[in-house]
Amino acid sequence: MLGAGRVANVLVAALLANGIEVVQIFSRTPEKGRRLARKAGAGYAATISAITLDADLYIVAIADDAIAELATRLRLPGRLVVHVSGTLGPEALEGVTDRAGVFWPVQTFAPGRRVNLKRVPVCIEASRPQDEDLLAGLAGLLAGEVHRFGTEERRVLHLAAVFSSNFTHFNYVLAADLCQRYGLPFSTLIPLIRQTAGNAGRNDLAGLQTGPAVRGDHRVLGLHRLLLKEHPAHREIYDLVSREIMLHFRKNGEL
Numbered sequence: 001m002l003g004a005g006r007v008a009n010v011l012v013a014a015l016l017a018n019g020i021e022v023v024q025i026f027s028r029t030p031e032k033g034r035r036l037a038r039k040a041g042a043g044y045a046a047t048i049s050a051i052t053l054d055a056d057l058y059i060v061a062i063a064d065d066a067i068a069e070l071a072t073r074l075r076l077p078g079r080l081v082v083h084v085s086g087t088l089g090p091e092a093l094e095g096v097t098d099r100a101g102v103f104w105p106v107q108t109f110a111p112g113r114r115v116n117l118k119r120v121p122v123c124i125e126a127s128r129p130q131d132e133d134l135l136a137g138l139a140g141l142l143a144g145e146v147h148r149f150g151t152e153e154r155r156v157l158h159l160a161a162v163f164s165s166n167f168t169h170f171n172y173v174l175a176a177d178l179c180q181r182y183g184l185p186f187s188t189l190i191p192l193i194r195q196t197a198g199n200a201g202r203n204d205l206a207g208l209q210t211g212p213a214v215r216g217d218h219r220v221l222g223l224h225r226l227l228l229k230e231h232p233a234h235r236e237i238y239d240l241v242s243r244e245i246m247l248h249f250r251k252n253g254e255l
Contacts, residue, residue: 001025001040002051002070003061004032006109007084011059012040014117014142024052048073056080057138059103064088071096080131086158089151090127101126101135104154105143108165121145123154164200174234206249213245 004027027033037044093100122143126132212220228235
């Protein structure tokens with residue numbers, strides 16, 4: 001396992017739970033690397049030159065922008081090496097090996113939150129069909145779903161994930177700030193948030209859209225805008241999203 005962050009910790013736990021030996025952890029952060037190595041009963045490598053050459057699989061679980069730099073220095077000819085990025089293809093590991101691949105869990109790994117990989121879809125890709133079959137077998141053992149998507153498909157799915165997860169979470173941040181500003185408990189919104197998240201599992205997402213924008217209720221929209229008058233950036237977000245909702249439903253003849 002190359003990396004000792006949140007994704008690496010989840011993957012190591014899943015591997016161990018399924019009887020797969022983790023032989024070594026590589027990390028340039030000694031505290032994190034040694035801690036994960038102890039959990040895994042594995043060796044620890046602090047430098048690239050100390051990485052073992054006889055593992056069956058190498059998982060590069062580091063930030064996307066660090067993969068290119070690592071790939072210029074890491075050489076594992078003939079070994080299966082995968083990264084966990086949703087936006088990079090196997091070619092990101094060119095020069096490292098001729099057996100490159102992708103093992104991307106479609107999930108957010110927030111600090112302090114446990115992730116059960118058995119409930120998480122994993123997208124795989126490999127430069128060789130036989131290696132993709134190996135990754136499919138591993139993903140089937142560790143994860144809830146397995147999808148063989150190419151790089152462009154994963155990039156679209158990653159963009160959709162940003163809209164549905166990252167942007168949605170930021171809206172929670174804005175809502176919590178608004179509640180705090182007016183001395184209101186954010187916890188009052190939790191049942192609403194859970195209901196809305198539950199609606200995402202339904203087929204007719206557009207038909208479940210609610211709120212003043214989809215109703216074309218300009219009186220309520222105006223009241224909300226007044227409440228945000230001292231926060232122009234937040235009002236800009238509110239206006240943009242409200243406008244897009246109205247345009248979407250007008251285009252489809254539903255408003």
